[in-house]
Amino acid sequence: MSTETTSSPASKSVAPDQGAPLLRITDLKKHFPQFKQTLVKRPDNPVRAVDGVSFELRRGQTLGLVGESGCGKSTVGRTLLRLLEPTSGTIEFEGKDITHIGGTELRILRREMQMVFQDPYGSLNPRQTIGSIIAAPFDIQKIKPEGGTRKTVQELMQRVGLNPEHYNRYPHEFSGGQRQRIGVARAIALRPKLVVCDEPVSALDVSIQAQVVNLLEDIQSEMQMAYVFIAHDLSVVRHISDRVVVMYLGKIMEEADRDELYERPRHPYTHALLSAVPVPDPEKGHKKERILLKGDLPSPQNPPSGCVFRTRCPKAVEKCAAEAPERTEISPNHFVACHFPEERVVL
C-alpha cells in the first residue's frame, strides 16, 4: 500500500529533522452515515465528525488536541487507533500505512498503541478484579511476561501508585483517581509507543488531577511513550503538551508548538478559546478581555460553507463564506487555517 497518497507539502515540512515521525496522519476523514426516517430508509448528509485532519507526532512527545465538545477530537483519537474505520485519508505508524490493516496484523499493532479513557467508572468492567483488568492486554496478546503475569501486574500497580495487595479487589472499591490509575496501568502494560489519552483527568477532582498528570508525565519520560492528549481544559493541555492542535467542527484551525500557540495564537477561534478560560485571580479575571462567541456549534451534518468557523467568528466577511481558508504556515511550524490571521496577546 502506498504511503505517499495525499500528504500535503505543509504537513511534511513539520519534521525536517530526526527522520520519520512515529505517527503521521494525512487528510483523515471520518464521516458517519445518516438516514432520514421515512417509510423507506433514505441516506441523508453524513455527520462529518473528522473532515480532513493532518498532523504528525514524534516519539516520546505529547500532542494536545483541544476544541469544544463535538469538534471531533475524540473521533480523531479513536480513528487513529483504528477503533473506528476511517472514511478516507491515511494513518502511518512508524512509517507503515495502517489505514486498512486488519486481523492479526491489527491485533499485533495494538501492542504499540493503547488508550486511556475519560470515564474512570465506565471504562473498567465492574465484574473483573483489578488484577485481571490490568492483565487483560497480556491475555489478549498471548504474551507471557517474564516472572509471570501476576508479578508483572503487581509491579505495574506499584508503578502507578496503587497498593499491589489490592490485586483481587473490584473497581467499585476504588475512588475516581485510583480508577484512573488502573486505566493508566492497563494502557502501559505492554509498553506501547503511543497512548491516546481521551480527557483522562476531566472527571477527577482538582486535587487529584495534578497527581494523574504527574503520573502520566513520569511514565512518559521513563518509557519514552508518545501521547495524544485529548482535552478541553486548555491549562492542562498547556502543561503537558509539546505541540497543540486546535480543532473546530472536524477541521484543524491552528497547530503550533505549545509556547508559540499560547503566546502568539493567530486564529480567532484560538483567541476566543483562550480568552474564555476563567483565571483563578479575581482582579485579573475582572479585567480580562473576553471574546464572547455568539451561538452554538453548527451541526457537523450541515457545516457552513467556506470557513466552518465563520458563523461564530467576530471577524467573518463575505470571503469567509465563499472560500475555505487553506492551511498556511504563518511562521516556522505554526499552521493556521484563516483568511485573516492576526497575532494577538490573549493571556
Next chain:
Amino acid sequence: MEQTKLDTRKGDPGKNTGADTGFLDVRDLKVHFPTDDGLVRAVDGISFRIERGETIGIVGESGSGKSVTSQAILGLHRRSRAQSSGQIWLDGEDLMTVDDERLRELRGNKMAMIFQDPLSAMHPYYTVGAQIVEAIRVHHPDTSKDAAKKRAIDLLGLVGIPSPARRVDQYPHEFSGGMRQRAMIAMALSNDPALLIADEPTTALDVTVQAQILDLMRKLQSEFDSAIIMITHDLGVVAEMADEILVMYGGKAVEHGAVDNVFYEPQHPYAWGLLTSMPRLDRARMDRLNPVPGNPPSLINIPPGCAFHPRCTYQSEVPGDVCRTVVPDLLDDGTSHLTRCHIPTARREEIFLSDIKPRL
C-alpha cells in the same frame, strides 16, 4: 419583560425573631444521613450570610458537602431520611421551621436552583415551554396559559436562545448542551427569584459556552438584584463570579472570606494545595505540578481531628497529635477571614509568605 412582581409572601411571613438575619443567613447547618454503613455527616456545621446582589462561592471536592448544603436551603431533603439542624433565615423566615406547604411556595419562586445536568433536570416528555409555563403557573395560578407562554418566550429570549418563539415548542433533546443550560436558567428565573442557587452550572459546558453563561448570570444578577450561591469546584469560575468564598472539606468550612483574601492570602493548607496544584494559564508554565497528596475522605469515615490531616504537609508544625485528635475551630483573623487550622496564625502567615506566596 413583564416586571410586576406578584406578592409572593402569602400569609404569615414566618417567625421573624427581629434579630438581624440579613437576606440569607445560614447558621450552623448540619445535615446527616443515617445509612446502614453508619452516619454520613454530609454537612457538619456550615454558617454564612449574604445580602441581595451578592454572590458567595462554595468550593470543594466531590463529597465535600457543597451540594447537600444547597439542597438543604431549598428544603429538598426528605425529613424522614435526613437529620438536619441549624437555622436557615431567608428574608426573616427560618426555613428549617416552616412547613412543607410554605417551602413549596418559596421553591421556584423566591428561591430557585440551576442544576448541573440540564438533561436530567428537565423532563424529556414535555416541551421546554410547557415546563417553564408550569413553573410560572404553579406559583401564579391566575396567570393565563397564553400570558405564561408569552413570558416563557420572553425568558428564553432573555437568556439568549435564538428564535425563542419556535424553540419554546421544542423538547429538551432538541436543544444543545449550552442551550439546555440556558433554558434551565430561564426556568429558574421565571418568577424573579431573589435567591438563585447554581450548583455547578457550567461544569458540563465548554469554555466558550461557559463564558456566555457566566456573563448572562452576571447581567441577570445586576438586573434582578438576586443573591447567588455558586457551587463549583472550578476556582477560576468563583474568582470571577463571587464576592465571598467558602471552602468546604469533609462537610465543614475550612476557609471563609472575601474573594480577594482567599485568592491572594489563602490561610488553610488545603486552599494552598488547591491553588498551587493546578496548572494556570495566567502564570508561567510549571515544569511539574505539586499535587495535594492522598484522596478526599469518605463522608462516612471522616478522619478524626482535622479532616484534612492525612493529606496535610504541614502537620509537623503542630506539636503532639493535636491535628489527629482535636477538631480545629473556625477562627477569624480579625478581617472576617476565617480559617479552621491548628497551626498558629502567625506561623501560618510565615509559611504563607516564605513557601506559598512565591508559588501562587
